Amino acid sequence: MPAVKVENLEKDYGKVKALKGISFEINEGEIFGLIGPNGAGKSTTLKILSTLLAPTGGRAEIFGHDVVKEAPRIRELISYLPEEAGAYKNLTGREYLEFMAKLYAKNERDATKMIKLGVKLSGLRDRLDDKVSTYSKGMTRKLLLARALMVKPKLAILDEPASGLDIINAYTIRKTIREFARNEGVTFLLSSHNMLEVEFLCHRVALIDSGRIIDIGTPRELKERYDAENLEEVFMRAVGAGGGHYE
């Protein structure tokens, strides 16, 4: 059984068609990346799989459960990190992790384990006892990623996990994701418009543009298929955009 199965998924926002019938599958334990430009439909796909939006057409399953009909069950299996996310400003980082852990854990012992892992994953140390309102963007993102991963979901859905961060913070976040995936065997679905990030993290990627999936494969397969040096070139060739040329 695939971890994620998406069939002809469509989403309309009024007259705008954000998704025009996309299909893909993700295997258990895989890190799968959705790459494409802004407005391609990446976030919409992730929001449908996270039960936030309802599809206009098609269907999607996570570990055999329908995302619309079995939304409450899906929420027990996933952990979602939105692209633009914040934490409760009047709580401390530790209180935020405790609050989340208590909602996921079945008992006090599990909650303690989750918090311990969250503290480690965040890397915020003493700053965890400060209010979230005093955190920088990078610190908040680390706290949110720790929150998403500490519950050890069956599927982690991360929307642009390192978007807008400086090199050091972005590198730390990518490293955390890669190590966590390797150690815990969690399935990941992440979106990004940073091709280097995707190449660094993902086992397989889907190229998405204007609500359609153009191609799917491992980074190596795609580079060979399009005779390209990196995923950036793969994407440009796949969408048939040469762009300007200067020599």
Add this chain to the structure above:
Amino acid sequence: MSDFWIMAKKEMKNLIRDKKLLFGLIIVPLVLYPAMGKLMQVGLEKAQGETHVAIANFDDGEYGMVLVKTLQNAPNVTVTLINASSVEKALESAAKKNQNVLVVIPRNFSESIRENKPATVELYGIFRSTSTGMKESVSEGRINAVIAVLSEQIARIKIQKLGVTSPDALLHPVRAESMSYLKNKIIPISPSVVSGVLASQSITLPIIVFLMVTITAQMAAGAIAAEKENKTLETLLTLPVKRTTIVASKITGTALMGLIAALAYMIGMRSYLGSLGVQSGISLSDLGLQITPEGMVLFALVIFLTIIFSLSLAMILAIFAQDVQSANTVVSSVILPLAFPAFILMYTGLGELPVEIRYALLADPFTHPIAAYQYMFSGNYTGMLTSIAYLAVLAALTLYTTARIFSTEKVLTAKIGWGRKS
């Protein structure tokens, strides 16, 4: 701990730590209102303290001296005699001596009384600054009272000289004894005192209900809008918690905070109003208006249902706002016009209104707490039960709508453009 309590606790923690909320909802009513009241009281007490009166006596007859002596013997009055050639000079001298009032007894004072003509006394309030002048008015009142007693005394002497044995019957041929008739009972208290006691009750409650409803509504709307503004809503909606639990915990958290705030306002307002009003020393139970435990339970139920209705309505409205500020605007523009008509009941009872207006008012849920308050004293339990049934239906409908919206994507996608195209 259940998901519900974990979330409600977080909600309260988040609200309690909000410095702006804490200041506006708890510090202001608990500290500033009583402080304002205390300041007013201090002013009043100072004014009611010793009155300094200057007297310029231009009369050389016996009655002028009688007036001076009467004032000298009056309690809380210190008299300073001023020798001056004219009223202007006397005023200058009185002002220099920090006097509040100058009493001028004119030259012909005794003569007028002897000739059975009305005699005049001139009173000058002396203002040393442009502040309210409470002290001057209190002093004037005190002197007027002294002069009224003196007038009556002089009249009594004159009437006795005419050979009348009971001057009181001639001075006051008709005396009124005021009593009130309330709830089929005669109460030996004047109607003005009874209506004063009733009015103070009927003004305080609508204000408290109004504050409670608007404060809790704003807080509930703020709690939802803050989730959008701080980008925590999407995460919240993907947690393994029922959407109805999220709604219920937000309502409970804000309702508890709202009740604390309402209590703070109630204490603050009571202390403020208490320091202003002259205590009549008469309670509602003296007027035979007893509250039974049943009445109190029904009244509490009416208040509870009104708050639930107002909170869930505010949450629905907040879903359409993108940030806390626009949520407050949209909630104020809907809740305030709804809560305002209930103020009519500060001046009249529901039963005294024309039928159309009465039913129009009863359609407004915010009228019911005040109507129920009147019902509670009159023992009209049918009226209270009708209110409870109506509010329960309305609260259930709005709660259901809120929970429905929360279980769809509208909670994320709905928004009001405010005339702008996004």
